[in-house]
Structures are given as C-alpha cells and as structure tokens.
Amino acid sequence: MTQKELLDRLESDLKDAMDTVRSSLSGQSADVLKQRPAPESWNALECFAHLNIFLERYIPAIERVIHLAKARRWSPSDRVSYTMTGRRVIGKAARSNSRPGKTPKRYNFIHQPVGQEVIKSFLINSERLLRNIQAAKEVDLNRPRIGWGPSRFFKLTLGNMLEWLVEHSHRHVTQASKAART
Numbered sequence: 001m002t003q004k005e006l007l008d009r010l011e012s013d014l015k016d017a018m019d020t021v022r023s024s025l026s027g028q029s030a031d032v033l034k035q036r037p038a039p040e041s042w043n044a045l046e047c048f049a050h051l052n053i054f055l056e057r058y059i060p061a062i063e064r065v066i067h068l069a070k071a072r073r074w075s076p077s078d079r080v081s082y083t084m085t086g087r088r089v090i091g092k093a094a095r096s097n098s099r100p101g102k103t104p105k106r107y108n109f110i111h112q113p114v115g116q117e118v119i120k121s122f123l124i125n126s127e128r129l130l131r132n133i134q135a136a137k138e139v140d141l142n143r144p145r146i147g148w149g150p151s152r153f154f155k156l157t158l159g160n161m162l163e164w165l166v167e168h169s170h171r172h173v174t175q176a177s178k179a180a181r182t
Contacts (some may be wrong), residue, residue: 003141006080006159010166011133017166017173018126025173026119028180033116037179042110044176048118049109051172055125058146058165062132065144065158074140081142086160089148093168104150126169133162 025033025044033044042050082090092101141159148156156164 017170044180045114046109047172047176048122049114061146069139069144077140080159085154
C-alpha cells in the first residue's frame, strides 16, 4: 500500500467515526450512554474513556516525531512498511477481528464513574489526530518510531501508530454505538 493511500483511508475512516459519534451518540441522554449490552460489557462512556487514554498518550509523541521528521527532511516514501509488533497490534484492533481483547486494568473503565464529557474529549482528540494524519502526508511514515505499550520498549513506525489509533478508535466507536442501542 502506498503512503498516500494509507493516509487517505485513515483520514476517511476517522472522519466516519467522528460523524457517527456526532450524529448518533453526542446528543444521547446519560441513561442511554450508560446502558450495558451485558453485565460485564462496557457502556458507551467507558468505551470513550478507554479511547481517550490512548489518544492523549500517543498524540503528543506523534506530533513530536512529525516535527522531527520535517526538521530532518524525511520526505514521503512510496510504500508503507510494517513492523512485526505493528502487524500484531493493528490486527488485534481491526474491525474484522470479532474476538474481544483482554484489556489491562489501567485501561479498563468498567463500573467506574465516567461522565458525558468523555465524548467531547474524544472528538477534540480525534480532531487533533486528524490534523496529524494530514501533517504526516509531508513525511516518511516508515522512519519515525514511537514507543508502544506501557514500557514503550516496542517501537511502531509513525504509519503503524496512526493506523492502529484509527482502527482502535473505529472499533470502539462501533462498540459504543451498539451499547447505546441496547
């Protein structure tokens, strides 16, 4: 896949997720957003709290590596490459993966008080991510690396990180929409 194709797809997918949130979730009552499809499933607000943790953690790192890549004049490459870790985490977050994942406790907000402000925070974070996707069109997605996971030992390329964040967001926006309809 070319870098342009990936970034265009990510931009489109993120805009779709944001449109879904704006049209079907942001105007809902707190009671609807706190509904659970099953006793141990997340409600819509918990999905957004989970997403915000990751967006708030990785967006500053993305902004930093884009800035450095521009300063180093790393111009866009033709193809997007994937690290072994990148393939694994993107595959787990993909919408086509129907298996539920095991969420570490620090990222799991089930049965914790979460307010409706998490939806607004998600939209703000998503706008910021969208601007970074657009800025990434000017740099090589394969060279900048971002530490991933709690220890940040494993590295994802900028392209892998952007794809993972968009796929992860889309997966949980779909989950939140289903939970609010229950």
